[in-house]
Amino acid sequence: MTAPNSDHEVFLITDVNPDELFENVGMLGRGSFGKVYKGQRQDTQEIFAVKVILLEDESHSARTVEELKEEIAIMKHCKSEFVAEFIEAYDANDSLYIVMELFEPGSVYDLGNMCKHFKFTEELIRDLCAQTLLGLEFLHSKGIIHRDIKSGNILLTLQGQAKLCDFGVSAVQGKRTDPRKTVIGTPYWMAPEIIQETGYDYKIDVWSLGITILEMAEGDPPFSKINPWRALFIIEMRPAPKFAKPKLYSEAMNEFLSLCVTKNPKERMTAGELLEHEFVKDRVNIIDSANPRGASELVKETVDEHIEEIETFRASVPFIEDDSDDETVKSIKGITAVFRANKTEIIMKREEVEKELGSLLIDETDSGTGSLGVDISEMEVGVAQLKQQFKTDMAALTKAYSRRKTALSSAREKINSES
The missing domain is CATH 3.30.200.20 (Phosphorylase Kinase; domain 1)
Known part of the structure; x- marks a missing residue:
């Protein structure tokens, strides 16, 4: 140890x-x-x-x-x-x-993924935003940048509270004017200034809140269907994301989202400033003075309605109490280690990578990450090998399918001509 x-x-x-x-x-x-x-x-x-x-x-x-x-x-x-x-x-x-x-109900992510046909309404998203902003305002007042805001890190209580968790990648800001440069977070929720390594502050959490709004409204964060390293390049280069169907939401909600995902951090609002926005202001006052403090009646009603479904889902997931000698679990752990880089934190500074790997960086044309230094670990090499094997297998499968389709088509033509 x-x-x-x-x-x-x-x-x-x-x-x-x-x-x-x-x-x-x-x-x-x-x-x-x-x-x-x-x-x-x-x-x-x-x-x-x-x-x-x-x-x-x-x-x-x-x-x-x-x-x-x-x-x-x-x-x-x-x-x-x-x-x-x-x-x-x-x-x-x-x-x-x-x-x-x-937290019996689990996270906001659990609510959206463990319950069949569940949809986040604008009113529910509004209350969850108000609660999250109050949490961010508290953390930022203590000099703490969360750095990994997403639906999976917002936990729900039976009383209707929403609380921030998972401070494994958080940072304590020594000075408000001292921008940090560590590349860290979960790729799809990551603010552009982190990727650019130009220095960042508390406002990266506001960007991530904006991405979380999109995650709740549309089921996934932007670019989630593509490779996370490629997504980093797209986040940096493309305009700020917005709702796929803006007309489904109020003008206030559309504006609130745009303020969260303003690409220039100097122009992006702080958590405290957003608490005064019309989209959440009235709910902030009610939630902040609720009993218990931070509780939302709407969140509580939603939890009450779905808690049984969440517990049933959890009960259906098998767990092995002692997995130390279980070969299947060992294999799963190995796969988890290989893919961990594709789903969690990017935690290496470019300077550290250059020192450890002799200035070896992923080439922009291969990864789409540009100048972003990434730790080329055995884990990532394993991912690359698996991806290549997957591509090879898919190419072979596609060719086999094409040959079979051609053969079937020829057979049908022959049958038709003989009939």
Whole structure:
């Protein structure tokens, strides 16, 4: 296990075994970082979300472990009704346990993807925007840039609150005028100034909120059907995205979106300024003074209507409690590692890549990322190999299909001529 940073050690409990303190009363999910389950604390009977990350897993680098500890450090200082509540963290059993407030409905993404035929109405998007902006205003006031705003990182409560989570790629801004340059985030939601590496500030979260509006309204973020590296190039080069069918939404909503995704960050509004926009202003005042604070009646009604469907969906997903020796799970983890670069963070500075790889950058004509330096890891090489194999297989399949189609056509013509 990697030695923790001394600044983070104070947040980690090391003299308690969380496996004895929390009873697993139901799985919530599994990802490349580990598993998340409902943990009932034995002494108080309270139920929390417990995220378990195996630190000795080969897929977790020293960088990843430090990022997780940095996430804990940030969450520890974020006490707000608009941010997921951090309870405590444990370093035990060669694992990191992060205990968080439990969100039974899951995320905004879950709502849209676990419920059949679900559609986000303009009114629901408006309330979720108001709640997210209040969360961003809080984070930015604390000098924190979230850097990964998307529907999957907005969690819902049974009371109708929406709270920001996942601070694994967040940054603490030393000075408001000191632009950061680390290329990080999830590609499709990434602001142009991050890709250009010209420096950025809190306004990148506003851009990502705009992309999240499009994600809710249209089911996916812009360019999600193409390779993420190619998408980065398109985000940088093309005009700001807008609704595919603007007339489906009010003038206020269309304007609000355009203000979020203004390409020039100097002209883009801050979260605080957007709170005063007519699209959300009235709802902001109501939500901010609600009981509990941050709750939306519409969000609560939506959650109440769909919570059973969400729980049924989760129950249908199989989980393996102990997967340490399971060959199938090992294979899945290997595939997850290969594709991780295609679906999550770009976390290397160009300077770091140049130093480690001898100024090796992806060529613009191959990747479409231009001058963006990318870590050419074994993971990405694996992705390239898989893509090439896929192209080869598809080409062969297409030729076989074409030959069969031609043969069938010839057979039909022969039958017709003989009849």
